[in-house]
Amino acid sequence: MPDSLLPLLYAALIPLKLTFKVSLTATAGACVTGVAAGYALSRRGLPGRELLDAVCTLPLVLPPTVMGYYLLVVFGRRGVVGQWLLERFDITLVFTWQGAALAACVVAFPLVCKAARTAFEGVDQGLENAARTLGAGELRVFMRVSLPLAWRGIVSGTMLALARAMGEFGATLMIAGNLPGRTQTLSLAVYEAVQAGNDDQATFLVILTSLVCVALLLASGKLLSRKYA
Amino acid sequence: MTLDIDISKTLRGSGRSFTLGARLRSGGRSTVLFGPSGSGKTLTLRAVSGLIRPDAGRIELDGETLFDSNKNVDIPARDRGVGYVFQDYALFPHLTVAENVGFGLSCGCFGRLDKAGHARVAELLALCGLEDLAHARPGRLSGGQRQRVALMRALARRPKVLLLDEPFAALDPLLRRRMRREVRGICQAAGAPTVLITHDPDDVQEFGGTVALYETGAVREIRVFEDGPEGGAAAREMLLGAHFGAYGEVAGNAGENRGLT
Numbered sequence: 001m002p003d004s005l006l007p008l009l010y011a012a013l014i015p016l017k018l019t020f021k022v023s024l025t026a027t028a029g030a031c032v033t034g035v036a037a038g039y040a041l042s043r044r045g046l047p048g049r050e051l052l053d054a055v056c057t058l059p060l061v062l063p064p065t066v067m068g069y070y071l072l073v074v075f076g077r078r079g080v081v082g083q084w085l086l087e088r089f090d091i092t093l094v095f096t097w098q099g100a101a102l103a104a105c106v107v108a109f110p111l112v113c114k115a116a117r118t119a120f121e122g123v124d125q126g127l128e129n130a131a132r133t134l135g136a137g138e139l140r141v142f143m144r145v146s147l148p149l150a151w152r153g154i155v156s157g158t159m160l161a162l163a164r165a166m167g168e169f170g171a172t173l174m175i176a177g178n179l180p181g182r183t184q185t186l187s188l189a190v191y192e193a194v195q196a197g198n199d200d201q202a203t204f205l206v207i208l209t210s211l212v213c214v215a216l217l218l219a220s221g222k223l224l225s226r227k228y229a
Numbered sequence: 230m231t232l233d234i235d236i237s238k239t240l241r242g243s244g245r246s247f248t249l250g251a252r253l254r255s256g257g258r259s260t261v262l263f264g265p266s267g268s269g270k271t272l273t274l275r276a277v278s279g280l281i282r283p284d285a286g287r288i289e290l291d292g293e294t295l296f297d298s299n300k301n302v303d304i305p306a307r308d309r310g311v312g313y314v315f316q317d318y319a320l321f322p323h324l325t326v327a328e329n330v331g332f333g334l335s336c337g338c339f340g341r342l343d344k345a346g347h348a349r350v351a352e353l354l355a356l357c358g359l360e361d362l363a364h365a366r367p368g369r370l371s372g373g374q375r376q377r378v379a380l381m382r383a384l385a386r387r388p389k390v391l392l393l394d395e396p397f398a399a400l401d402p403l404l405r406r407r408m409r410r411e412v413r414g415i416c417q418a419a420g421a422p423t424v425l426i427t428h429d430p431d432d433v434q435e436f437g438g439t440v441a442l443y444e445t446g447a448v449r450e451i452r453v454f455e456d457g458p459e460g461g462a463a464a465r466e467m468l469l470g471a472h473f474g475a476y477g478e479v480a481g482n483a484g485e486n487r488g489l490t
Binding site for chain 2: 124126127129130131132133134135136137143144145148149
């Protein structure tokens with residue numbers, strides 16, 4: 001058995017490495033933007049709050065192919081942002097791992113945003129007010145009160161986002177394609193293995209992906225259940 | 230301390246609305262806002278501390294304008310120099326006792342304390358006998374200890390005035406009596422004038438001073454007594470006196486039901 005596993009593992013190494021690179025980059029992006037958006041959405045004074053919330057949730061419910069098409073339109077070589085990135089910084093997102101990371105980031109973003117909004121809304125406003133009467137400006141209130149108290153919810157949402165980014169398929173395929181060694185992540189490799197009738201490889205990749213995701217979900221659940229003593 | 234308030238604020242809820250029209254002036258070291266629940270006392274304190282913005286009017290503290298709707302002045306809560314002890318204490322559950330007390334002294338986003346800050350925290354903890362619990366989280370403290378921490382946290386920045394929102398309501402009756410005396414003593418020692426909210430005549434007896442009687446969103450009457458227990462006894466008599474009509478009733482009920490609230 002170990003003899004037959006080794007080549008499977010070897011073949012999985014490159015997509016696995018790429019998956020981690022893409023999903024970690026995507027999660028970092030989704031975490032920063034998601035926390036910022038979640039905090040803004042948790043403030044009562046924000047005009048058009050529910051509409052913005054709906055827009056932020058869109059990547060969660062839209063078909064990934066639709067998301068991918070939007071990304072192509074915006075970030076493609078002739079897209080508004082894509083053209084600017086190409087001319088200004090010589091960055092191409094189409095058919096690159098950065099493009100795959102962008103796609104994964106966009107679909108993972110709502111998970112952080114939703115979790116962060118709920119977590120920030122769960123922070124007692126009395127505590128934020130107490131900090132204000134103690135001379136704290138809004139930045140300090142955020143850094144020392146809101147963020148530490150919402151931390152668990154945010155980390156849990158980020159774990160979900162990481163799991164989602166690792167499994168991202170549709171939007172990635174649209175913008176980054178399925179190039180082995182360059183943009184072929186685990187989920188794309190599974191697809192190709194099945195298409196090619198390489199069942200052993202597919203089974204191995206599926207189990208590997210499942211194990212990583214289960215571990216992430218367990219960690220996320222554990223973080224949520226702990227409370228201050 | 231001189232506090233001059235003339236504000237109006239309307240709160241709208243689902244199908245209900247509440248209008249506060251408070252006008253009061255106080256010059257002593259102790260001011261008590263007395264009245265039944267829902268009469269606008271807390272709203273007044275929140276306006277003084279800058280946590281809510283009145284619809285109109287002005288607030289002056291020691292001659293400084295904190296809020297004036299005509300002149301478009303509205304100093305943010307963080308710059309008002311007003312200490313606030315919340316009814317539920319609002320201690321930061323993720324910070325230790327020392328970090329809570331030092332919160333207002335720390336600078337920057339990460340809450341570092343300078344040498345003077347550390348000394349001040351140590352001094353305050355010693356003042357209320359909490360040195361041993363300096364590194365405990367608020368969740369481990371008893372009600373009286375939490376109140377001391379909240380008081381010290383508010384006093385740390387040497388506020389121009391200390392606002393106390395029903396500070397003794399959440400304590401059991403025996404502890405309440407002790408804390409009343411202790412809190413007043415600490416405020417006196419710290420040289421901080423107080424504005425106290427209560428519906429308990431015994432609190433009035435301990436603090437005395439200017440007593441403002443609240444009823445359904447307005448200050449109905451202001452009586453000035455001597456600060457502290459000397460004037461407090463007369464203030465209590467006044468509140469419990471039947472000839473005060475609605476107040477007498479409120480105060481009388483509060484007196485009988487003490488311990489149930």
